Amino acid sequence: MFIVDDDDAVLDSIAELVMSVGLRAATFRSAREFRDIFNPEQPGCLVLDVRMAHTSGPALQDELNTIGARIPIVFISGHGDIAVAIKTIKAGAVDFVQKPYHEQQLLDSINEALRRDAEARQVTGNGEGFAERLAALTEREREVLEQVVQGLSSKSIARVLDISYRTVELHRGHIMEKLRVRSVAELIRLVIEQRNA
Structure with a gap:
């Protein structure tokens, strides 16, 4: 799975949380860093901060949707922006979790995202x-x-x-x-x- 957040403390905290339950995580401090390595065929999910310098989380979501990438996204935000939450969910996000997040709630959302990814890959069979x-x-x-x-x-x-x-x-x-x-x-x-x- 992938975590993108420009706050080092939050990035490390989420990485530690997911690794504590046996998941592997790659961390990125910007949308550009993530885009540079992203392979649409690689299974997983994306935990994505809403507000970041340069490219915001929803802007990255739009880019991924434009290229047809189907990676499930769990947004995290320190701001209770209902309009942004609705927009990201309509655009296909799995969940919109507010900071400070409850660890189990975030893990549940991540597990749901991973389940959806596995299911989608099985259904499409990578085009087979x-x-x-x-x-x-x-x-x-x-x-x-x-x-x-x-x-x-x-x-x-x-x-x-x-x-x-x-x-x-x-x-x-x-x-x-x-x-x-x-x-x-x-x-x-x-x-x-x-x-x-």
């Missing part, structure tokens, strides 16, 4: 079987998928394909279900990987 699932899509679903991969919104896809917004949303739901993906970012990543294979 994805070609077969793609082949199961209908012609219209393939057309919608192509527009999604190009980054178009449902409204734009509806205009391009001359169908209703609701129909596009239904097709998108079927695509996500058939391909067994949890986010558009993961969908795009797997499609690109499949094309480059």
Whole structure:
């Protein structure tokens, strides 16, 4: 697992906590340090501070989502910012834990993040079987998928394909279900990987 926090005391404290229950942890004092070594194929989870110099935790989350990285994130924050908490959870974060954190609460969130990571990797199998699932899509679903991969919104896809917004949303739901993906970012990543294979 990975811990990113620009406060050395907090960084060391969380690292000691997770190592005390047998987990391995790599620590980073900035988002840039983490990005430099990050490999999306490496299993684990990320414990991420909200407010840091240069790149904030939510900004790093946005970057990871943009590249289709599916690493589960547990945010920690010394500020009770409800708006930020809601935004990060909607963007896929597992939990938003306030400092000073209760050790068991943080460990529970980390364990949940690790469980989700393992489950997601098992479901997608790192792309194994994805070609077969793609082949199961209908012609219209393939057309919608192509527009999604190009980054178009449902409204734009509806205009391009001359169908209703609701129909596009239904097709998108079927695509996500058939391909067994949890986010558009993961969908795009797997499609690109499949094309480059």
